[in-house]
Amino acid sequence: MGLGKTKYIFDEVISRKGTDCVKYDLRKLYFGTEDVIPMWVADMDFRTPDFIIEAIRRRLDHEILGYSIRSEEYSSAISNWMLVRHNWQINPAWISFSPGVVPALNMLVLAFTEPGDKIIVQPPVYFPFFAAIENNGRKKVENPLRLIEGRLSMDFDDLRKKAQGAKMILISHPHNPGGSVWTKEELTSLADICLENNVLMISDEIHSDLIFSPHKHIPLASLSKKVSNQTITCNAPSKTFNLAGLSTSYLIIPDKAKLNVYNSILNDKLHLNMGNIAGSVALQAAYNFGADWLKQLLEYVAKNVELVCVFCNEYLPQITPIIPESTYLIWLDCRKTGMKGDDLKDFFIKKARVGFNDGRLFGTGGEGFMRINVACPRSVVLEALQRIKNAFQCL
Template identity: 55%
Template structure:
């Protein structure tokens, strides 16, 4: 393997959310942090080189995003996901979460109903509640080891709803929605005049044989009723560079979003985020392919270790994302007891499943985007703690 994903990088004292906020978040500094969705791997050299080249210019005045930046995005989604988009469909956001909030503000009104599918990424709840919209839940259903959409319930929940917040690949449960599932969602939303806001930030992180299908690639009608959010941040471990894309083929919807950007004056972005994103999309294929091989092996290792040594904990194997949804209900720890056990007895920092809403009780979310040795250390600690229960 050309790239070294086994190297352990010391991240303490770098203002890292994952490492330097452990005391505030877990009330302990010596936990292994496996919660927030960034990777413990080095950002690839071709991105670092692009940043250094721009840095060496030594002038950081006002900047724009060049045509080559937009071209790199168009080529990437075509190459990786067989999705043909136009450059003028692309708008900027400093992140997908800010984009979700701005899109809710731009495309819905106060008290409008917005549907989400728990257990789901917790900022979805904030985007609805903090902007004074009505939250409507369409809970996912676990069948044969895979979370699926309850379409009968969704059909009812979409009635009168202005927007559906879709997570694809789904965070935290790891389902990658199929083309048939997406088409069904898209047609139901068209029927009910419900906009689809699709968070596709994990779209590059899909494991074989599964394939990511962009919501905007299904049909023109569905595309014109869809807004998609993507970013290189998860894929290439560059969240701190604050650069994401909002893809909107519907001119009227795009004008509404762009007006929000203009109103709050955050459309300029960061010059280093721009050059890093362009480098990632232009040169990232081989690195990403090897990353996915490594992550797949980490999943294999985790699955086998749990089955052999900690059978009380059941793994929902993700079809996409490097986040693993673990069923800890057999440990018989309720509410805060599970999180407290993981922190105090196992010395591990996970996401409490309850923050993801309905269906999260008894679950934790685990980030496996780390060197295998880190994963092994964590599993050894988890096994020892569970054996003492």
């Protein structure tokens, strides 16, 4: 797996403006101005890897884009990646499709809970979790994470109380926005509580390839057969290989009865199983040939993370980055600025001219925080940091 000693370039600044790009072309809508460096939505400003582009081009050369299936090679690419990358041996028959992880979360809520059922979330957390619960008439139950010694950690005493009577828990693994890579001990404690209370575990593992050394991702469902039968894993190569514009998401559902229930929603009720040709081709190319590219990406992003941490320590004492163990997202603790709410949001947009995600979106524990995306050329990260430094000097 991989492309040998090919050296990939991540320093190139590529304009995405005018390409119907959410991150750049919706700046006016989200920030009220186009004069911000957009470092918010979680995709990358790096080229999608050449071996993926070439695979899509080869498929396009056939010049017929009719209805397509997902072949055995598709499932094998996923199962091989899970085994080699995460030491998890899965049966290809466990794999099912989804147009995206967020659509999957909503389908799973509809498939396995009833209106009024309690579903646990662990804020601050990826905010579509909240919508998947509340927009479908379920009751959100919060098990807030705790910030302990610069890391977001689970509160198991509270979870043990909240799990009583709950039907489902949505888990961000690794955690978005905090970057925590849940350890085997943490996952085991979580799973034990959920098994005791018959709580279905939905594990969003879309960031699971973006792990910084020495941390290691452990798929929740890999802990044991009992855990796997009570867990549904959501994943995709989209965050890893910058494929968010394609439908590349999939679910891993070891329990056959649960797999049948999900597939009945996907196929019979919503008719969403068709997917698209480009997404299937991209997934196979990514997982079959992407290991070396990913290694170089992680090395580059780790240095971007280090730049943010060092710069804040030297020039921005008002901001404390929560050092991520994973992802290209950094959770910035801005409470020392003395600003919060709209004042903090407006400072970054209007004074510093940078576009971050407002921490309040992520729920309880998000006030006074911002989420920044550093999957971009280092020069862009440095320019954003300089803008923030200059803005503080002008206060």
